[in-house]
Amino acid sequence: MSKRVTFQHSARPSMSRASGAVVAAGLGASMVFGAGAAFASGTTGNADTAALAGAATADSVAQQASAQSKAAEKAKAGKADTKEEAAAKKKAAAKKKAASWEAPVSKYELSATYGTGGGRWASKHSGQDFAVPIGTKVEAAHTGRVVKAGPNGGGDGPAYGNAVVVKHANGTYSQYAHLSKIHVKIGDRVKTGDKIALSGNTGNSSGPHLHFEIRTSPNYGSAINPVSFLNSVHVNI
Template identity: 40%
Template sequence: MAFTRATGKHRRPSRMSRTTANVAGVATLTTTGVIGTLASPALAAEDTSLEDTGLTKTISIGDAVAGEIDAQATAQQIAAQESAAKEHAEAEAKQRAAEQKRQAEADAKKEREARERAAREAERKRLNTFVSPIAGSHVSTSYGAGGAVWSSGTHTGIDFHAETGTVVQSVGYGTVVEAGWGGAYGNNVVIKMHDGTYTQYAHLLSVAVQAGQAVTTGQQIGISGATGNVTGSHLHFEARATADYGSDLDPLAYLRGHGVNL
């Protein structure tokens, strides 16, 4: 008697039944060759999965390399920017240094020119500084005074009061053109002044300079006396336009015009 069991609507096949059925199905599929057909796509799918895995690895590696390249490019760009900035800063520094040098040279030139102007002005003042031929004296006989005592009929200079032995000084800067006996003038000194005019100092007791000698303002050139055509000790002073007699200028106006207060 065969063992049977009732099957209901809601009763599932036993595990053994399912296994048997599956085995039988597989056998059937194998026999009919269907499993081969089904297997090919499965294997293909598996291969595709492998290929996909390899491609993913390749892409990952490529991304890493690309990242490195990008990083290098960025670093190079930054380095180039830094280099350009450095070059720009150096160029600006050189430009500033050049400008400072030009400014320093300009300032030095201005300072040098100012010193030269000051020196010229000082020299001009020095050369144009005049004094009275006898310090602290006064005019005893004026220019142009008439009388038989003068050969020309008039006084061609001015007389300064001076006791014998009083120091006589050059009224300004110049060069001695005559020093010694001068006839009616007695012992005298004639000086060509730096401006081209001439001054004469007459009736000296003695002379302290010689022809060709340069003299400065206030330098002693002799001492007063009463040599030559005189009536007493004094200093006869003349100012001339040239070295020649007869080119006389008003000595008082000459000295005052050079800043001497008389």
């Protein structure tokens, strides 16, 4: 009798061990599906401890997923902000450029300077010459309105050849002469850097170049030193 009882007791696994085996098997399956590797299949620890560990692993995965989602949203928002900032900077740069001055051509060599004497001029040289090949793009040195454009110096005389004069808001005028082609007409509004003509060798010219003046009126005889003026508006040539 006592032996049979002893045999039955030793053959029956404890409830604790049976539960531990079930939990361990479950954790092993979870590991296969990526829930974590905190426990290996076959673990026979306490059921409550295993359950807590599983919950902790699931919570860690959830936290990681949440963090990744937030990071993705932040990155997306950052890109949107960057585009908005880029658009704002582009607009500000365009506004700044319109308000600024620049040289009338981008690549050049300086030749005859303002105030130079010689037989080529009725008096002293009234502008600054930029030696450039025929067909070089001539740009508006500043925002303004075209008040002269055409042959015969735009009305200033044949010595200038084809010429353009632009009036600016600060009361000054810029003049561009010896042009091969004119791309603007009287009354046109131009911005700093706009293409207004192509350089040439028309009029009283000893070779291909752009004659550039800064004037206090639209007419011949009111020119001031263009290099000094450009320096005063932060353009060094």
